[in-house]
Amino acid sequence: MSELLKQIGETTNNAGARLGDTILEARDLHVIFGTGVRAVDGINLKIYRGETLGVVGESGCGKSTLGRTLCMLEAPTGGSVALNGLPISDMKGSSLREARKSLQMVFQDPYSSLDPRQRAGEIIGEPLLLAGVDKKQRQSRVNELLDLVSIGASGYAKFPREFSGGQRQRIGIARSLAANPEIIICDEPVSALDVSVQAQIVNLLVSLQRKLNLTYVFISHDLAVVRQMADRVAVMYLGRIVELADADKIFAAPRHPYTAALLSAVPRMPTSSAKRKPISLPGDPPSPMHLPPGCRFQARCWLRQKLGSPDVCSAVDPMLSGTGDHQAACHFQEHVDAQRGAQNA
């Protein structure tokens, strides 16, 4: 992991949010599945042009569902999504297809993300085919894209099975770029890959972002990768964003006990202050169908324990609050940073 950090570290630096205008906005987004699972449970989020927003959280907290809903692969059961000001969550059929052209996704599974029966050239050219680009132009554009992701034109006629996991991911990235998107939602694009390959893909994404002026939503459960990629970070817990801040702020001084616990669990994470003992997260998250009243983190919250279980935690559901560039959903967010040092006494 430390090697990965070093490799990535050379190509990126957290320049802070390069705030442009809002490109994608979610308002009070809800996704409740037929099973009763509240996978996304009231999310408000603005994504600014040119930035990388990291989305982190435990498995099952709704990261993928959020990503899929932002591009309307999953219909929200409540709330709205606007892309460049257009309410894509109200659209259907061909108008939706037209409106979300500038939105693409890179997927986690390098196996199921490419049709095994198609050649790399056909896969990458599919968005062009759908956009009505003629064959000749399509071929030259695909070759261009193959070069861009360092596969090279020799990969054109090969089938997905002939590529390694990392190469497949490059092909998936090339496909997502084919139609010149403005924003790409990357759902754990490197977590299925070997660590050595992860760094290459992350570097590719970063250099593409610079070259093509892309906006990323970068979903991951790997804080180390997010720290290197992201300008801002959203921490998700049970379908909610519990902390949202500039990357350097969140890593230096988290304002939600859950984030603090996640950070302490990352081995050899270079932190600003002295070494801390890892904070344990007892138990599993509660069922996303039956949430307790009050704070959804209360059953596992070390800070609440420390503060002698104040009533407000089990009575009032904390909303995101704080300053513009650092918000957390915790009634005692100003205590988090100070208390985490003295944890696990």
Place this chain on the structure above:
Amino acid sequence: MTIVPSIQRRGVSLLPTSIRSKPGLAVAIAFLVLIVVVAASASFLPYDAYRQDLLHRNSPPSWNHILGTDELGRDMLARLAIGARVSLVVAVTSTVAAVLIGIAVGAIAGYKRGWIDSVCMRFVDSMYAFPDTLFAILIAGVVKGQLSQSSTDFFSPITALYKMSGGLFGVFLTLSFTSWLVCARIVRAEVIILRSAEYVAAARLAGASDLFVMRRHILPNCLPVIIVAATFVVPSAILLEAGLSFLGVGVDPPTPSWGAMIASGVRSMQSYPHLLITPAIAVGLTLLSINVVGDALREHFDPSFRRGGEAS
């Protein structure tokens, strides 16, 4: 993960290698080829399947009649050959029809889900509740009753077709109507898995319509399970045809079919066992061979291998 490439690469050279390692498969294929050749060359055999020779009734196998003659003195080999033609043609055509219906219903139900899926699958389930054979007999009886009457309404071309085919068309309809259920289920299950594949999501994000996704991604990837479904349907169609003809709701006499031959063989089983044994062996060996070949195809295309690979 490495299973995916190996399975798919095998696709090109499937049969040669598997045959070399499996003598049983080779024998089965050879037998099926033989049956097909015999069926195709039935018209060139020395005896006519319909010519009666009342002086030589029920004669046992001899040099003149290699498989003997039946109760009307007709040559058994000739009848068996025509019977093979009838059985195979009916089984294959009704399998094709059943598979097409199954693909249509299964693909729509599995892709659309929701109430369309519920309606389709409730229907399929309730059809399933009938025992296969009973259901076939029921349909066959109705079909036969309807079609053999001289009708003047819009059924008349179908009736004509039915009569012209010596009852074959009725069997075809019956088999198609009963056999598509399996196929619909198998295809639906596969479509449900495939539609959530990430490459389908990518296509939809790039602006693909349902039709495009279906044609370009889902149906081609369903091909293995469709072949698997067909390997189930063909033998059961042969068996059903034999059963229907045996019960007298299949092919009309004097058209020979294996089932009809078995039926008449049973009647004189005690005195002239060859009348029963010959067609029974023909049906048995054919079914066995088809099952052996079907097993090999299934093993080759088994979606569970592929899925195991993709899931990782």
